[in-house]
Amino acid sequence: MATFSELAPHLAETGRALHARGWALATAGNFSAVVRRDPLVLAISRSGVDKGRLAASDILQVDGNGLPLEAEAKPSDETVVHLAVVRERGAGAVLHTHSVWNTLLSEAAGDAGGLAISGYEMLKALSGVLTHEHTEWVPILPNTQDYKRMTRDVVDALAKHPGAHGLLLRGHGLYTWGRDLQEARRHVEAFEFLFELTGRLFTASGRLPAKAAGVGAGGTDGDD
């Protein structure tokens, strides 16, 4: 297991690379890796930082309750989700991305509760998958600002779908993980490839939702 001072620059570089691909624009996304198992210590990107300029100094350490080891630090609100994935899957790293295609698919398939992807060689980039004939079920959970509820939903989905390598939050993005940061990053790339592929097929076959941003003649902001 790598030390915090080894993990922090790797997490920062991972964040900048995902930003460069357009999978973590603005402040979207957060990234973590396990520093110690017992007691649990997690290295995770701090709240609200632009991912294009994520530096090692933007990575902080939290304990198993999500509390920062250094008092003044502010971890992401979604730290509890990362901790849940680490516990339920024994993951060594957890990556959360917001891409255009994963957001579109989460809306297109959200009412069905998930998305099945099968038949592609790229599925073999997911840990333990040995054939393209594999069907990967990607659970899609409702989005919420109630992080306790989100964590409960994630724990339930992980229990119900023990073979899943990732899950989508509707209108929000992908959570995937791996035994280490490198495997988690491989899973991001594999999923984002499969999402773009599926999204383009949905576009061509009219399966993207008509719902979405409305065009109104009015002109009042929702939050005015």
Place this chain on the structure above:
Amino acid sequence: MATFSELAPHLAETGRALHARGWALATAGNFSAVVRRDPLVLAISRSGVDKGRLAASDILQVDGNGLPLEAEAKPSDETVVHLAVVRERGAGAVLHTHSVWNTLLSEAAGDAGGLAISGYEMLKALSGVLTHEHTEWVPILPNTQDYKRMTRDVVDALAKHPGAHGLLLRGHGLYTWGRDLQEARRHVEAFEFLFELTGRLFTASGRLPAKAAGVGAGGTDGDD
């Protein structure tokens, strides 16, 4: 507040990064940041420079009337729009981008006067937005080469939509802003993500306009 010599290279680097994404190709786009409030001094990219090679030496200073502090300098014609946004919103930086998706959406929703975007987690990258349930109304204004009229339209739209974080000029591009350059850049990334998302949904559901570049059998240029 940063000094001009600190802001100029940051504005130049911002311009080159937006060019690299394809959001400010050729001479499109212009970028500004407040150097001083009272009297107002604004650092802004000069007129007509290719954004892929924007250098700190291409950033100049203008006063509150848009007049360059150094006589021989030629600021962008749209400097007056930047000044209006700075005054109306108290912004510390203003960024203007021309992307394919923001141009397409400005045509698709231009007749309706604006575009409502709601339900996406990425909305939380906009300053003060705390939930994906937010509805962002993006006003769309007619394009014009009459910069006094454009400025008046922008001032009116900002007054009418106090919660708006950006606005579109039809066939022309996005204006967004922030309390500083970093926040303005985060807003560009959030809006461009949301525009690509919305544009792909419009494509799939037949809501992009049939209007657009005509295919003619003739062969006379409009300006011959």
Place this chain on the structure above:
Amino acid sequence: MATFSELAPHLAETGRALHARGWALATAGNFSAVVRRDPLVLAISRSGVDKGRLAASDILQVDGNGLPLEAEAKPSDETVVHLAVVRERGAGAVLHTHSVWNTLLSEAAGDAGGLAISGYEMLKALSGVLTHEHTEWVPILPNTQDYKRMTRDVVDALAKHPGAHGLLLRGHGLYTWGRDLQEARRHVEAFEFLFELTGRLFTASGRLPAKAAGVGAGGTDGDD
């Protein structure tokens, strides 16, 4: 006017940048700039070099007949087209790109003989265009391996459309130019932006041609 030793690395860098955007993949594209007017000497990329690795040493000099100043050098077959544009327009640089969108549009509008693009602010990046209300007519010429015929067609099109800033060869790509390399590059960026925009609108409104790569059950190569 720049010297050959100044122009060669700029042309090479331009080629690599266009390759990076995907507008000159593989050996596609060629790039030239005028070294001297009288007698005419043109710096131009040599034949068959991959544009991702274009180096200053891949730029050679040709005279007004397209003959290389150094005997062993092999200029592009399309050198004659570059020379025609230089003569007819007084251009200082000529750039030829093959992008996916310009190829698609050249097929979609090829039977009509050209494409009219109007109403976009980006048109103002074309030299001398002062308003988005400009209509740019882009002539589309048939593709051919007969470079004398191609040159004649280009000369005719330039004479017939004195306001055109570029032209398309069907299934082949864009020729655009400028008074210097920087202006020509600005024109490439403006056109490719407008082509992507128009191509996405054509996609959404069913105006891309059904023709195109056929799917056959046979299995014989055309050139077997």
Place this chain on the structure above:
Amino acid sequence: MATFSELAPHLAETGRALHARGWALATAGNFSAVVRRDPLVLAISRSGVDKGRLAASDILQVDGNGLPLEAEAKPSDETVVHLAVVRERGAGAVLHTHSVWNTLLSEAAGDAGGLAISGYEMLKALSGVLTHEHTEWVPILPNTQDYKRMTRDVVDALAKHPGAHGLLLRGHGLYTWGRDLQEARRHVEAFEFLFELTGRLFTASGRLPAKAAGVGAGGTDGDD
């Protein structure tokens, strides 16, 4: 012919460049070049390495039976396919990419057994093709995890289509080759350009398959 110590960094750089384009994400793709003909020695990327971090030390040498020259090394399972292409075509390098567009087309045209592409200038980037009027037939073979069967299918397809410059494995990706690494890389770029072009035309004309990732209401993984 280049030595192994010359080829290894070139293969690694090629892999990273193809990853950067999104044509070899995650562990997808593998890349080889001939070190010696008699007896045959092939330099090839090792199994399971992420292509974004492919280093010269990830390139190993195998003999004509696909056995590594160094006992502990693990070459890709698809090494046998590379060896078959080298033998049947006399190729000096073989590149295998997984792009979104090549995967989509392999599904769209898979039942027809192949895809015919004609009429584009970019076809001239394929070795020996002298005119855009060329028709390139790209055979599409079924995907399988039985590498002996895959090799037999590839050998048969190469014999049946002596003019083919590449072939697609369904849902899996492109194999192309060249007399050396540079030519093979040029062929990748030409094919991926032509695939994106064709894929966009198929999208616009409703020729992408409705099949594809299913949206199920269930929630069981195929491999649970």
